[in-house]
Amino acid sequence: MTKTIAHNDRRAATASLASDRAQSSRVPMIIFYVLLTIIVLMYSAPSIGVLLASLKSTAEIAEVGVWAIPRSFELTNYVEAWNGGNAGIYIRNSFFVTIPATIISISLGVLAGYTLSKLKFRGSNALFIFFVAGLFFPPQIALIPLFRLFNDLGLYDTLWSLILIHIAFGIPICTLILKNFFAAVPTAIREAAIIDGANEWQILTRLMLPLSLPALAVLTTLQFTWIWNDFLWPVILIRSDEMRTVMVGLASLKGQYSVAYGVQSAMAVYASIPTLLVFVFFQRYFIRGLTFGSVKG
Amino acid sequence: MTRTTYRWAALFLALPLAVYIAFVVFPLLSSFYYSLTDWNGFDVNYNFVxxxxxxxxxxxxxxxxxxxxxxIWTVAAIIVPTGGGLALALVLHERGIFANIYKSMFYLPIALALAVIGQIWLWIYQPNWGLINATLRNIGLENLAQAWLAKPQFALLAVILAWSWQQTALSMVIFLAGLTAIPQELIEAAHIDGANYFQRVRRVIVPLLAPASVVVIALAVINSLKSFDVLYVMTRGGPFHSSDNLAMFMYNESFQKYNMGYGSAIAVVLFLITLAVIAVYFRQSAQVERLYD
Incomplete structure (x- = not known):
């Protein structure tokens, strides 16, 4: 009884608080949103600028500058970036690296994450820390030995080197997220399947994988974005133009098109479209992945 | 654990472990070895020095x-994205549908590559028609307009600002998740007790955000140690090395001057700095955890 009263009291207090806020704050609310809009516009200016520049001809940019609103929307820069700037080849290379590296790094993470959460053995926690430690270290530390290794393997200046790198460097985050996900799946499910005669491979592929779709979605968005956006490894391991990924292609475009700002921005837009699409359609998973571990519980 | 389970565990771990050791752990440790040599990057022979x-x-x-x-980059990473991200998160948290649309606009830089971001910010700092100088001229501060990236005293700060643009968005996302986890009653109780907005933020919200803050700061510091793309695109460490960080300096020594031995020694220093950061991070998060249990 007292509990209900206390509850009602609080509800009443909250309700009056809410109406207070609504009455006293209509004008401040408008000011708040005007200020917020200005901040949003300032914050988005860099992205909007690139989009605007990509839609203007070189002559128009020379006349009114990169940042002005285009008079008519022209797609000539996009055509030029595709034909003269090799955008098609760069984008194809990026996909050739990103798709297999994303899938395989997650698959290896599934194997490690499942084993370290459900098939625990002495030392499995230490092994988990060993896997996750890789998350913290700047990849630059391994740069020179890997440069040498790929030279010795004959994989320098091939996309294979990038695929292998991104599989290996993806293992820590994939193991971390999947281990924690599998740990939350009730062990009773696994035990019931064992009684039914299933082996670990069957349990993993038929039982655990379907359950882990949300975690797989989180990892796919994260891995795809990171691998696609990577710049360091192709700078180090790729030399020839036809092997470049789109990020390095973008940076190398400056020479040939050093003042063709419209073509440069069209290339920047091309380079960003795949990750932006992933971001727009899977934002929920992307954000969940980014905030993973930051909130307790 | 039966013997078959052990066998499955070994089978499942074999491939991930082999790939991880071969392409991450072993190369990482090999840097120590190369740091004791004068290898130049292509000769088969080299000496121990x-x-x-x-x-x-x-x-x-x-x-x-x-x-x-x-x-400098590390200190900026602790202050700028953390402060900016916290402010944005506080402003945007639970403000209805409008704010949710705005939130997506703030998320955007996270999806962009740092190489693209560097490209965009080159045009913001461009001396003739760049956004900053154009704005300065329009508001009558023409004498402040200058070639930002060509000035040794500004180049590094200019690159850090461009980098912070993305890092702030990342911090905001984490703070927003942290805010969602704070029980609303605590904030309302403070409100009823007469605490104004700033008191509530300082005395209630910020202390309760401690776990998120530890993650935000650790992430910013580690990302600052890794930062290379944005620097490479914008200044390559110039002018006159004024914007070199360790990662850029190491790249120049190893892949421009082919002093791979010296480059490896720089990598070892970077390794030790990272180790120190990790130690601080784990101490802080353990402390926060004890406080909140």
């Missing part, structure tokens, strides 16, 4: 310059 590469650092002004710049 002991600690000569590390001794060289003490007299190398470019090295101390890179260390100093890395430190």
């Amino acid at each position: 002991g600690l000569a590469n590390f001794e060289k650092m003490f007299s190398d002004r470019l090295f101390s310059n890179a260390i100093g710049n890395t430190l």
